[in-house]
Amino acid sequence: MKLQLALDRLTWDECFAIANEVRDNIDIIEVGTGVIKEYGMAIVREMNVQFPNHALLADMKICDAGRHEANQAFQAGADVATVMAFAPEATIEETLRVAKEQNKTMMIDLLGVESSQKVHQLHSLGATFVGVHLGKDQQKQQAFSASQFDIVKDVDVQTAVAGGVTLESLQTIKKHKPDVIIVGSSITAAANPAHIAKSMKALLHV
Numbered sequence: 553m554k555l556q557l558a559l560d561r562l563t564w565d566e567c568f569a570i571a572n573e574v575r576d577n578i579d580i581i582e583v584g585t586g587v588i589k590e591y592g593m594a595i596v597r598e599m600n601v602q603f604p605n606h607a608l609l610a611d612m613k614i615c616d617a618g619r620h621e622a623n624q625a626f627q628a629g630a631d632v633a634t635v636m637a638f639a640p641e642a643t644i645e646e647t648l649r650v651a652k653e654q655n656k657t658m659m660i661d662l663l664g665v666e667s668s669q670k671v672h673q674l675h676s677l678g679a680t681f682v683g684v685h686l687g688k689d690q691q692k693q694q695a696f697s698a699s700q701f702d703i704v705k706d707v708d709v710q711t712a713v714a715g716g717v718t719l720e721s722l723q724t725i726k727k728h729k730p731d732v733i734i735v736g737s738s739i740t741a742a743a744n745p746a747h748i749a750k751s752m753k754a755l756l757h758v
């Protein structure tokens with residue numbers, strides 16, 4: 553199980569400062585959607601320069617112009633880019649083609665997906681990696697529930713999980729053995745981000 557740091561709602565300097573603080577306890581750095589909207593692909597490029605030994609995910613949340621936007625992420629140095637499960641099949645297929653051509657990975661974000669039928673359909677399109685996701689706004693109404701893994705349990709795909717993961721909820725989440733656990737605010741808004749990241753990493757290896 554890998555630990556992915558999600559950098560959201562932060563300034564350029566905060567992104568680099570926090571990533572640097574927790575670098576020894578995370579496997580993947582995610583440049584969040586809002587951060588990309590603020591600073592463009594330049595921040596993905598710079599993250600790749602400053603953290604060459606970490607895998608890098610650009611949370612593009614692509615929903616149209618799949619080839620162009622997947623190329624933007626990969627040319628900026630991302631190893632993984634995201635496309636939304638609700639995007640048209642043509643868009644998802646284009647992003648998967650671009651990733652294959654460049655030996656990169658697309659993560660299909662399952663935000664809003666409630667049926668395993670949809671995940672099977674994505675798998676038949678060629679998806680190999682999906683993200684179970686409780687969105688930021690949804691988190692105000694409900695906490696992450698382990699039942700959210702139900703939609704992926706019968707499908708032969710790698711999984712990530714995101715959405716308000718905390719040190720406490722990690723105990724339950726890890727039992728479902730996702731390939732990647734994505735943590736944003738529990739680390740980035742902590743008084744001591746390095747301590748939380750270290751505790752999370754340690755918990756994943758117990």
Ligand SMILES: O=C(CO)[C@H](O)[C@H](O)COP(=O)(O)O
Nearest residue numbers: 558714715716717735736737
């Ligand atoms: O993709 C995201 C928001 O759309 C976030 O990266 C993801 O939800 C992780 O952040 P947090 O742990 O703060 O929920």
